[in-house]
Amino acid sequence: MPSTIQTPEQILADLGIREPEDLEIEAIAEYCGATIRYKPLYGCEARIIGYHDRAIITINSSSPRSRQRFSGGHELGHWMRDRGQIAFKCDYQSYVRGWWASNPETCANRFASDVLLPLGMFQPRARGLHVTFETVRKLADTFMTSLTSTAIRLVEHGGLPSMLVCNTPQKKEWFVASPEVSGRLWPLARPKQGSSASSLLSTTREAKGPIDVRCDNWINHPRADHYWIKEDSLSLRDGTVLSLLWWEDEQQLLDLDEYEERMGSRRSDGRTDWE
Numbered sequence: 001m002p003s004t005i006q007t008p009e010q011i012l013a014d015l016g017i018r019e020p021e022d023l024e025i026e027a028i029a030e031y032c033g034a035t036i037r038y039k040p041l042y043g044c045e046a047r048i049i050g051y052h053d054r055a056i057i058t059i060n061s062s063s064p065r066s067r068q069r070f071s072g073g074h075e076l077g078h079w080m081r082d083r084g085q086i087a088f089k090c091d092y093q094s095y096v097r098g099w100w101a102s103n104p105e106t107c108a109n110r111f112a113s114d115v116l117l118p119l120g121m122f123q124p125r126a127r128g129l130h131v132t133f134e135t136v137r138k139l140a141d142t143f144m145t146s147l148t149s150t151a152i153r154l155v156e157h158g159g160l161p162s163m164l165v166c167n168t169p170q171k172k173e174w175f176v177a178s179p180e181v182s183g184r185l186w187p188l189a190r191p192k193q194g195s196s197a198s199s200l201l202s203t204t205r206e207a208k209g210p211i212d213v214r215c216d217n218w219i220n221h222p223r224a225d226h227y228w229i230k231e232d233s234l235s236l237r238d239g240t241v242l243s244l245l246w247w248e249d250e251q252q253l254l255d256l257d258e259y260e261e262r263m264g265s266r267r268s269d270g271r272t273d274w275e
């Protein structure tokens with residue numbers, strides 16, 4: 001076991017892992033002092049009990065393999081952060097919804113992404129690919145990871161202007177944005193009726209794949225009705241709807257600079273008065 005707390009990148013470098021097929025979560029966890037075992041669990045996906053420098057991670061044996069791997073990375077994230085004496089019990093909701101708040105669940109999810117979707121391997125495979133769930137599925141197959149974590153990685157590091165928005169039937173849970181969009185455009189509290197997500201949230205109908213949608217169905221900006229974006233939405237098993245938004249036509253982003261300059265209202269925190 002490494003003597004000091006290491007980053008996921010250092011751990012993978014120590015183990016000489018360079019290809020996605022070598023990202024064996026059991027071996028990575030063992031190197032970090034945590035043994036993974038599988039057994040039926042009820043009411044949670046995984047749990048960890050750790051004491052001193054050893055931990056046992058138990059993962060639900062009846063979950064799909066991609067989720068089991070994510071569970072392993074997630075529990076390992078708890079372990080690497082709070083080594084010594086810990087006990088966590090984590091459910092599916094933490095994996096889907098824990099990406100926004102600053103709390104141990106979000107940190108554990110981020111750790112799992114860094115271990116299972118390392119940027120050095122992910123970026124060359126993702127760069128320039130269309131921001132759709134078809135792409136996400138291909139990358140998730142390569143890395144054997146969940147749709148949610150892979151979609152977040154694609155938006156944040158795929159190199160195209162995009163957002164991933166997570167809505168539950170009750171509210172918008174979180175969103176992530178690519179560097180070109182982050183801090184410049186924000187999603188509405190709720191997608192409007194013209195969006196695919198709106199119909200998925202109100203009915204149980206099937207997702208219809210990527211559609212062109214007017215930007216004001218999604219984005220909070222006075223000129224949003226002048227632009228179109230590509231939306232690809234799907235429902236997860238608990239009714240959560242994930243939506244990929246892609247500025248395939250980047251005109252809105254190009255016009256933003258001019259608009260912001262004209263408004264002259266940029267505040268010191270980087271947000272603008274029309275937000």
Ligand SMILES: [Zn+2]
Nearest residue numbers: 090094105108
């Ligand atoms: Zn957790």
